[in-house]
Amino acid sequence: MITFDDDEDGQRAKMPCGHAIGPDSLTAYCRSLLWAGKYEFRCPHVDPTYCGRLWEFYTIKKLAVLTKEEKKEFETKLAENYLFKGVKIQECPRCHSYCERKDSKSVRVICPICTRQKEELYEFCWFCLKTWLTNTTHDCGNHGCSGEDPRIRLLRNAPKKSIVEVPNCPSVRSCPKCGLLIEHIKACKQMVC
Secondary structure: OEOOOOOOOOOOEEOOOOOEEOHHHHHHHHHHHHHOOOOOEEOOOEOOOEOOOEEOHHHHHHHOOOOHHHHHHHHHHHHHHHHHHHOOEEEOOOOOOEEEOOOOOOOEEEOHHHHHHHOOOOEEEOOOOOEOOOOOOOOOOOOOOOOOOHHHHHHHHOOEEEEOOEEEEEOEEEOOOOOOEEEOOOOOOOOOO
């Protein structure tokens, strides 16, 4: 049984993995995942091991008893998260259309919409999302842009701390599955995304 703030005697929905959760907790849990940038819902049950089974969105919609507004909110956020993290696209800073890199290693992105509308090539930086200023392929020329994923710089500069008497552990780590940054606050060294 998964319980957050549900009434112990209240009704619970049995999820496909066999674990049960109340509709309010299910809604709150899924909302927290969406606002953390996730596009998948996985069972959070931990006893004694993490379940992690994928819950389909149609199941969530039915069992969480979502209002029309909540369904729309969830569907919109789910689509946004998938586009930005699952498909790996960026929003053009000029026209706000979605652009995909032709080469996953390139940081220089061409916006086909702006290029067609203005009849001149419009390029922007994948990382800082500003107009590309130089003729090089690796440096956009914008002040403060290092040409690398800002998460890498954050990880590199994260303060070190002792965790369970192990010195110099990074206080911030990246989830190996989704890339989300996780900060260690207290307790053991295990970090769960």
